[in-house]
Amino acid sequence: MNAYLASVLENVKTKHGNEPEFVQTVEEVLSSLEPVIEKHPEYEKVDLLGRMVEPERMFTFRVVWCDDNGQWHTNRGWRCQFNGAIGPYKGGLRFQKNVYEGIIKFLGFEQTFKNSLTGLPIGGAKGGSDFDPAGKSDAEVMRFCQSFMTALYRYIGPDVDVPAGDMGVGGREIGYLYGQYRRLKGVWENGVLTGKGLSYGGSLARKEATGYGLCYFTDNMLRANGRSFDGATVVISGSGNVAIYACEKATQLGARVVAMSDSAGYVYDPAGIDLDLVKQLKEVERRRIREYAERHPGAEYHEGCRDIWSIPCDIALPCATQNEINEASAKLLVQNGCCAVAEGANMPSTPEAIAVYRAAGLLFAPAKAANAGGVATSALEMSQNSMRFSWSFEEVDNRLRHIMTDLYHNAANAAEAYGMPGDLAAGANIAGFLKVGDAMLAYGVV
Ligand code: NDP
Ligand code: 2IT
DSSP: OOHHHHHHHHHHHHHTTTOHHHHHHHHHHHTTOHHHHHHOHHHHHTTHHHHHTSOSEEEEEEEEEEOTTSOEEEEEEEEEEEEOSSSSEEEEEEEOTTOOHHHHHHHHHHHHHHHHHTTSSOEEEEEEESOOOTTOOHHHHHHHHHHHHHHHGGGOBTTTEEEEEOTTOOHHHHHHHHHHHHHHHOSOOGGGOSSOOGGGTOOTTHHHHHHHHHHHHHHHHHHHTTOOSTTOEEEEEOOSHHHHHHHHHHHHTTOEEEEEEOSSEEEEOTTOOOHHHHHIIIIISOOOTHHHHHHSTTOEEEESSGGGGGSOOSEEEEOSOTTOBOHHHHHHHHHTTOOEEEOOSSSOBOHHHHHHHHHHTOEEEOHHHHTTHHHHHHHHHHHHHHHTOOOOHHHHHHHHHHHHHHHHHHHHHHHHHTTOTTOHHHHHHHHHHHHHHHHHHHTOOO
């Protein structure tokens, strides 16, 4: 890293010492940008990188709600509008008890590059709350979402900032959030949120898009290296939105998915995961993955989610959460013959794990490229809302496939052009950076 990039990173470390996830993502991106900064001295002159690591704005709000027993609770909500240079702020909301500023900021920073890579006009944002949805009734979740939107609605809009789902926020929550937005604004502005239900302007294939897109991207990467999903053994962590539809598409492409997990443990089903059962447990009944083994003879349940990476596989698709693959897990994957890791979750591999993949020559699809299908399809949902029209499942799915193929080539070409052929992580950082950077330069210094 050259002196300018090192000074930007040092400054971030000083200011955000208590936000390790944010420092981690900034370091990962800056470590790819040296050849770009050397080629374009104009970026340093206007301190473009110093600007890019600082959110345009980030705010905190109080969210008060009442549980079913009449007890009141107070949570914190956040929205980080990280970078609006190339479009309205766009990014999901995460409801999870361990959410704090550092998580929202790291996700907003990643989102800025990811959204740029989609080729669509969307800026980067993220939001969420330390509300824990586990074990809450529908009515409790509804009251929480209503209160959250009451605090947020003035600061978002179809051309301003467009939230969507992330961990703990799916179709049910988006419905409650949009219901409250509509009630408060008194206008029909359904482009304000994506991931909506089909009856009020959601897009077909949005639910599937992150997992499907991950497999489309991975398929491109595998084929460029003489491999494919066909006949491959796959391990997928998580059993939420991303994991379920990654499992569906990988299976359609000929793979056998043998394990999935949740935060408590994992199931190993050597015959291949029965996805209908996972959907029933997770999407309908909201239960634990442990119950898969109780209902499915031949499957084993193991307490603790990290050991899922000890299962031999050809392809690993981490689709749960940040830093879920550490150095030891990465070494196990390599020892057991894994040839590719493609990230469905945001930042699921620690820097040490990535170093292990690199040293072993694994194919590596970084999150901000590989999981961009979700937000890309959110942008397609926004387009349909603007047109007051909706496309068929096939139309959206085809667009998604093309977007992921283009995105793969953009990342691969950028890596090649800047002297790091085959390094999709560097390529994604560079390609994502260039579009946002150019727009910021065009606007002049403000
Ligand atoms: P969901 O809330 O639908 O599912 C999350 C899953 O991960 C659950 O099965 C959860 O289990 C599990 N999980 C949580 N923590 C851990 C852990 N420490 N170890 C193992 N499993 C864990 O979220 P999504 O599927 O939407 O999101 C998953 C990841 O994908 C996140 O990193 C998210 O940021 C990213 N992502 C999501 C997109 C989307 O469109 N939804 C788009 C792009 C990326 P439990 O139920 O026990 O908590
Ligand atoms: O991390 C992500 O890209 C998402 N959670 C999806 C965001 C979106 O706006 O669809």
